[in-house]
Amino acid sequence: MTDSPIVISVDGRHGSDLSSSRPSRQDCSRALVRTGHHRDRDGQDGIDAAPPVNGGPGGLLVVELSESEQLESHLHAAVVRSDSWQQPVPAVDIPHYQDLLLSSAGGEGEDGLTGGDGQSGLPGIKGVAASRETDATDGTDGGNGGRSRMESLGKEVQEVREEMVMSGSNLWVTNTICQLELSPNKLDAVQECPWKLRLVSFDIEDENGDGIFEPGEHVIVRRIRISNIGGMPSPLKRIQLHVRPSKHFVPDHAVQLSIPPSIAPDTTITFEGVLRARINTPTDVSHAGKRFRKPGVRLSIAATLPWLNRTLPDFDFERSFDIQFPCAFSNTDNLASVHPGSCSSLTFAVMNFGNHAIGSEAKQSREIQIQLTVPAEHGTLSDDRTQILDEVILDMPVIGPKASESLSQALTFLPEVQAPLRLHVTLALYIADPSYGAADDASDRASDQGLILVHTIQLLLQISELYRYRAASEVLMVVNSKTPPERIVALRELIRRDLGMIADFWDVDLNGGLHINKDGRTENVLSMYDGKTVLLLGENFQFFTAKSRTIVEMCDSRAVRRSIAAGTSYLALGLAGEKACKTFFQRAVFDVPCPVADVGSDIPDSARFPNANVLAHALVQQKQNQNISTTMFMLPIRRRWYHVLGPSAKRQAESTSRRLRRRLPQSRCLVTTTQSTSQNSMEGGESAKTDHGQVLVLLGADRSAPLRATEKTRDRDNKLSAFEKYMIISSLTSKRRAHLIWSDATPVGGDFPFVTDAAICSLAADCVVDITIYAYSAFRMGSVDMPPATSPNFDRYCYVLKRTVQYLFHEQAECRKERGEGRYQYAGRCEANSVIEMNGNSL
Incomplete structure (x- = not known):
């Protein structure tokens, strides 16, 4: 339940009070009765009542509002001037839980009086109606007083104050707060729109002027533009400005700024002065591989009336910026796979995103350090003093604006490391804190307390076994830098312990592809394992600077098809359903397609046979000897004299296909014909022989070609499932x-x-x-x-x-x-x- 409001009233007097104070209005009802007159046959009307008295007009009230000096959290209302039939309360203190009601309403009019009774007529002659008594007419209502203006000024103390300052009444600024005039004579002259400030724009700058808003430095607000869109000047008192707090920055309350006083209506001003907010230092910079960046951080400012503890509306303008550090790692380069006992070089660059040069030797000195760490049990690093360490700190002298500088570091892997192994080399980038960077003392800038971590990356290196060919090996495992070491170990244990076989390991990243230099000539490593088993592990990997790919995209389909004919079995682990694997199988079964018209001239004489029987017999012998070097064969089309109208070329192709399918049931063959290219001509007086075309036979891999693939495993431990073990055994x-x-x-x-x-x-x-x-x-x-x-x-x-x-x-x-x-x-x-x-x- 809310308390009743405190009322300051200059209402007009009611009409009933005014009529009672007039002597002529007393006992006026007796004058309404007709007496002493001669009565005739007809009666007479009663006398009308006197008109009612209108209510008095509302008075003039001027109230001055200010903060109460005696009571805390009270609003003091003092009557400066009043003009009314009654004197209002001179001053009152309003608590925050009560409303203030200013009233200047006119008085109510007097109720209408009752008219006098009519005089009865004498008895009339029979047959003639007597006159009737006339009722008195009701009196008219009393008139209203002056129009009222503004009955309630708020709900609570803050709303009361805001209504007092922002209301549509006649308001002018004094040395205290404001005065409010309520007058029936001045209602038409009241301003409908008071002063109203709107934030137009402002500019933001970073503290050190490099164009980077980085954690630890201040965001500076300058050149604030404010417009008065109201109909009155703004207050003389100072209106405070401040940056709205956010989870990304904290306002600096030590720097204060106020809006200039008395801004004229329809005027926009730009004033100098600064507001500051300190950007918070993040806690998630240490996440490896990710450069810290918070895009689209919004900053806005607010205006506060300190005497009312209220903020002004229409301050919605915002500026957005990105929070980031001025430098980060870029363009890292290292070998994806290495072998135990080798030495490798790590190359990386540090990029400066700012407009100022940074570094220990820059004009505005700001120290940058790079820390490299490698597990001591796996490798070592060497510094400028040729010391063998597991941690090295490099200093960056200077990086120009919007530029990058590259560094390299030698890394040696211990020969006793057991491969396969995945190694992480950590690079951490540190930069001096902005506040330390602005210090004059160089020792303070170089102190460890002034360095903050801005970027961390981990370079992934795979330590793989160096390839060694063993004639007794029956399995070749083709791996890459992304193959989990646990999976390689599981495969090796299955082959060595359960199957009792020897396996060779080939890392395509370590060896630069699938080719090996043998006796001074380059040879495909797959050709060295004819009649054996090749396991292709299907993890996606990036081959040097090429795009991501799988191992089957690097295999030469001709070499694979030749090795399949020689009895080699292939199993692609984790590639079933992949488009690249499907393409690989298609190209391994048949040669790469080419136009038929371009084939005839490339077929040697040894691949041209007179008929299908001779071709089938030759292919059987070659398959038994596992020596098939040619896959395209040609047969001539012979037109018989009784095939004048028949399609002999098509029939001969179908006959060739049936003969090959029955004589070579294990083989895949594609049979087609070429169009007749020669014609009758006369050369030297002799007729040339007619060429009716040829039958082309493309020999593919056998129907039982050992090409298999499995789906990707979802085992997080990278263990071999029972199905994968079965598929590996079936690929033998x-x-x-x-x-x-x-x-x-x-x-x-x-x-x-x-x-x-x-x-x-x-x-x-x-x-x-x-x-x-x-x-x-x-x-x-x-x-x-x-x-x-x-x-x-x-x-x-x-x-x-x-x-x-x-x-x-x-x-x-x-x-x-x-x-x-x-x-x-x-x-x-x-x-x-x-x-x-x-x-x-x-x-």
Whole structure:
């Protein structure tokens, strides 16, 4: 419940009070009755009442408002001048919880009087109506007094004060606060809009003038423009200006600034003076790799009436700026992969973003230091005094404005470091605090207390094994600088411990690609592992200055397809579904496409055959010898005399495709024709032979080409999942998997280890593919007996049932057969759709 307001009133008198004070108005009701007159037959009307008295007008009231000197948090209202029928209270103190009501309303008019009764008429003659008594008319209402102006001046003390200062009444400035005049005669002359200040603009500058607003220095506000859009001059008293506080900076209250007094209406002024705010020092500068920068920080100022403790509206103008340090690291350059015992150079630059030169030798000296740190157990750094340290501090003499300076540092890796290993070299950039930089004493500027951390980066280096070719190795692991060391170790343990094999390691970043200098000539490293397994690890990496890529984008498709024909198996770990991997597989299966019209002239004579049978026979021999150097072949189109109207070129191409598919069921072949390019002509009196075109055959990789890929693993520990282990085992050559199954080191019985089970399962799936393709080959003639290894027909079975033969006729299997062990079991007579049994496991 709110308290009733304090009222200062100069209201007019009511009409009833005015009428009661007049003697002529007393007992006037008796005069309204007619007496002493001769009554006639007709009655007479009553006498009308006297008109009512209007209420008195409101008076003049001039009130002066100021802060109370006796009571705290009270507003003092003093009546300076008044003109009314009653004297108002001369002064009053208003507490903050009460309202002030100034009233200058006119008095209420007098109520209307009742008219006199009419005189009754005498009895009339029969048949003639007597006159009726006339009712008295009601009196008119009393008139209102003068118009009232401004009934309430606020809700609470702050709003009361603001209404007093900002109201639309007749307001003028005095040496105290203000005076307010309420008068019925001056209502039309009251100003409808008081003074009103608006912030137009202001400028901001950094403290040291380099154009960088950095943590620790002050933002300076200058050249403030303010406009008076009201209808009266601004107050004579000073209106304080200050910077609004923010989480990014703190206003400097030691510097005060006020708006000039009495700004005329419709006037804009620009005044000098400064406001300052200190930018806070951030706490998240130490995040490695990220340059500290806070873009779009907004700064605004506010105007406060100190006598009312209120802020003015229309001060919404803002300036935005970026908080950052004047320098940062840029253009870092280092080798992504190194090997133990090597020495590498780290190159980096420090960029100056400001308009002033910085550094210990600059005109405005401001020290810059770079700290390099390397783990002592992995490497060492050398300083100018050739001392071997794990931490080096470099001093930057001078960096010009908007320029950069480069530095380099030698880094030596210890030879006893166990690869693979990921190494972090930390670079930290320090600069003198702006306040220390402005000091006159050089010793104060160089003190450690004046250095603050502005940027930190970590250079990532991969320590990989130096490549060493071993003839006994059966697996080549192709890694890069982004391959997690834990994943490399897991693969190495699987290959060495579980599979009992030797693996070579090739880091494309360390070796600069996939080529190796062998006996004075450059050779693709993949060609050195024919008939073995190549594991391609699929992490994205940046190859020197090139864009990010995967390892399959660096493989030569021709070299890969040649090695596939030689029996090499490829497994891309973590690349399934990638567009680059799909393109790699397509190009590894077939040569890069080219226009048919450009092919004919490039085919050598050794790749031109008279018909499809001769071509199929030659390809079978080459595949058995694993010596296929040519993939494009040409056959002539021979038009028969009875094919006058028939499309012999198309029919011959279809016939060639069917013959190759039946004779070479494992091969992929693309068959097409070229248009007839020669025509009848007469040269030397003889007719040239007609060329009807050619049939072109593009030979691709076998249908059972060992090209596999797995999806990316989501294991944060970079461990190998069971599926990845299975895929790695299935990517081994069929001969090696048969050895894992038949080896004496493999336990015999129903409880097979994971490696043996994976080898049996994967090899069984491959045998099913061989048998399925064999069922539709030209060699199938009903039931087929598996001939012994000494049979002349054994070679063709080795071609179409290559993996099945490698399993059944493995040397360890023959030894077990001679020993009569039950693990060697197979059906000697195989139908096209028959099932080969291996120790009870169906293929």
